[in-house]
Amino acid sequence: MSSDVEPTLRERVRRLGRALALGAALAAVAVPVLVLSGESVGFASEKIFAVGALVFGFSILGWSGSVFAGRGIENFQRHLGGRSDWSEADSRQAMAVLGSVGLGGMVGTVLATWVVAGVT
Amino acid sequence: MISKRFVIKRLLLLVPVLFGVATFVFAILHLAPGDPARVIAGQRASEQFVQQVRAELGLNDPIWVQYGRFLVDAVQLDFGNSYQIQKGTPVKQILRYKLPVTLEMALFGQFLGILFGIPIGLLGAIKQDALSDHVTRIGALSGISVPIYWSGPLLILLFAQILNWFPASGRVASEFDINPITGIITLDTLVRGNFAAFQSAAMHLFLPSVVIGIYSMALISRMMRSSMLEVIRQDYMRTARAKGQGSKITVMKHGFQNALIPVVTVIGIQFGTLLGGAVLTETIFGIAGIGTLLVSAIQVGDYPVVQGTVLMFAFLFTLVNLLVDVTYSYLDPRIEQ
Numbered sequence: 001m002s003s004d005v006e007p008t009l010r011e012r013v014r015r016l017g018r019a020l021a022l023g024a025a026l027a028a029v030a031v032p033v034l035v036l037s038g039e040s041v042g043f044a045s046e047k048i049f050a051v052g053a054l055v056f057g058f059s060i061l062g063w064s065g066s067v068f069a070g071r072g073i074e075n076f077q078r079h080l081g082g083r084s085d086w087s088e089a090d091s092r093q094a095m096a097v098l099g100s101v102g103l104g105g106m107v108g109t110v111l112a113t114w115v116v117a118g119v120t
Numbered sequence: 121m122i123s124k125r126f127v128i129k130r131l132l133l134l135v136p137v138l139f140g141v142a143t144f145v146f147a148i149l150h151l152a153p154g155d156p157a158r159v160i161a162g163q164r165a166s167e168q169f170v171q172q173v174r175a176e177l178g179l180n181d182p183i184w185v186q187y188g189r190f191l192v193d194a195v196q197l198d199f200g201n202s203y204q205i206q207k208g209t210p211v212k213q214i215l216r217y218k219l220p221v222t223l224e225m226a227l228f229g230q231f232l233g234i235l236f237g238i239p240i241g242l243l244g245a246i247k248q249d250a251l252s253d254h255v256t257r258i259g260a261l262s263g264i265s266v267p268i269y270w271s272g273p274l275l276i277l278l279f280a281q282i283l284n285w286f287p288a289s290g291r292v293a294s295e296f297d298i299n300p301i302t303g304i305i306t307l308d309t310l311v312r313g314n315f316a317a318f319q320s321a322a323m324h325l326f327l328p329s330v331v332i333g334i335y336s337m338a339l340i341s342r343m344m345r346s347s348m349l350e351v352i353r354q355d356y357m358r359t360a361r362a363k364g365q366g367s368k369i370t371v372m373k374h375g376f377q378n379a380l381i382p383v384v385t386v387i388g389i390q391f392g393t394l395l396g397g398a399v400l401t402e403t404i405f406g407i408a409g410i411g412t413l414l415v416s417a418i419q420v421g422d423y424p425v426v427q428g429t430v431l432m433f434a435f436l437f438t439l440v441n442l443l444v445d446v447t448y449s450y451l452d453p454r455i456e457q
Contacts, residue, residue: 042182045182045183046150046183047150047151049150049183049184049187050146050147050148050150050151050183051147051151052147053143053144053146053147053150053187054144054147054148054151056143056147057140057141057142057143057144057145057146057147058140058144059140060136060137060139060140060143061137061140061141061144062140063136063140064133064136064137064140065137067133068133068137068438068441068445069385069388069389069441072382072385072386072388072389072444073389075381075382075385076343076382076385076386076389106184109184110182110184113182
């Protein structure tokens with residue numbers, strides 16, 4: 001994901017929205033699947049929410065780590081001769097997308113749990 | 121002069137970092153197998169009692185309610201009480217006693233790393249391709265390659281068992297009874313004027329600090345050498361020498377400060393590795409710090425202690441990186457822009 005051309009705000013929002021919807025859809029499928037496989041609604045809800053939170057937490061860390069130390073890491077690569085295509089801007093964008101998937105998963109779990117608990 | 125706006129901006133960045141760590145730790149602990157209520161109640165407790173404990177801890181609430189409650193408590197530095205390690209004691213209180221132990225070791229390790237790493241790197245750059253450069257490069261590469269769990273026992277074997285120069289474990293000789301002020305034992309003994317105890321504490325601290333500082337020293341020296349070599353080749357350095365300024369003065373006056381910038385970054389990033397290394401070092405040297413606390417808490421499933429300790433590690437790491445940023449802007453004021 002090279003950042004030669006900066007994406008517009010609209011493009012960014014659309015990208016994040018798509019990732020959010022993807023996370024929510026995955027959770028909405030995963031919760032009933034776990035329940036149908038014999039687990040309790042509480043167990044399914046807890047595990048899927050935790051997976052979403054894991055992805056969300058990881059991406060926030062990655063995002064803020066990129067902001068905090070991105071420039072340092074770029075320098076570090078340059079000075080130790082291990083130059084790669086990694087850049088702070090690309091890392092931030094990737095982490096924002098990943099975080100949206102995680103957040104979508106968390107929100108999707110809450111909604112799916114309400115629906116599944118209502119049905120069962 | 122460092123602007124307040126810059127510092128506030130960097131301080132605000134601490135919020136997402138800590139939020140991310142808190143979320144990450146919460147998720148991992150909820151994905152891990154094991155029931156905290158069962159841990160507290162004991163393996164032989166009745167199901168009814170386990171359910172009672174679950175209700176008391178709020179574990180029957182939906183997970184998003186638990187997540188929200190955890191975040192609100194964590195903001196107030198309330199990580200709850202220990203389940204197992206020190207049953208019923210607030211995690212905050214446990215950390216207050218354990219944290220200075222690890223901090224002392226990590227700071228001394230970092231100090232040794234900087235103290236030796238910078239001059240070695242500088243020497244390597246000034247005398248490039250000389251014998252001293254080759255020796256220090258080999259030394260640095262060895263330092264980066266040697267893991268703590270190997271260098272620790274090896275140093276104990278050599279300096280504690282064979283030569284008997286330094287003690288193998290503990291923080292101070294048992295004959296000294298130290299009343300803690302800060303918890304940093306070398307500082308406390310100095311403040312109280314107990315120099316015999318200070319000497320004992322320093323001797324105990326030396327081997328763990330060396331073990332933890334070797335990697336840091338190796339990395340700093342490599343970075344210093346590479347950065348200095350780059351600066352030496354800059355036009356302004358050539359100009360300074362062409363104007364008749366002595367080579368040593370040029371290097372120290374114009375080159376050193378500019379070459380320090382990437383080195384300072386490494387020192388900041390390295391602090392996280394030092395804290396991670398503290399877990400192994402404390403285990404090897406039998407030091408009861410935050411590292412051994414974390415290992416024990418994971419082993420017995422003491423979730424509040426794990427959460428509190430990891431968040432404390434994250435907080436320290438981000439704080440050190442904030443200091444690095446401030447140092448950056450001091451070394452090169454353009455960075456604030």
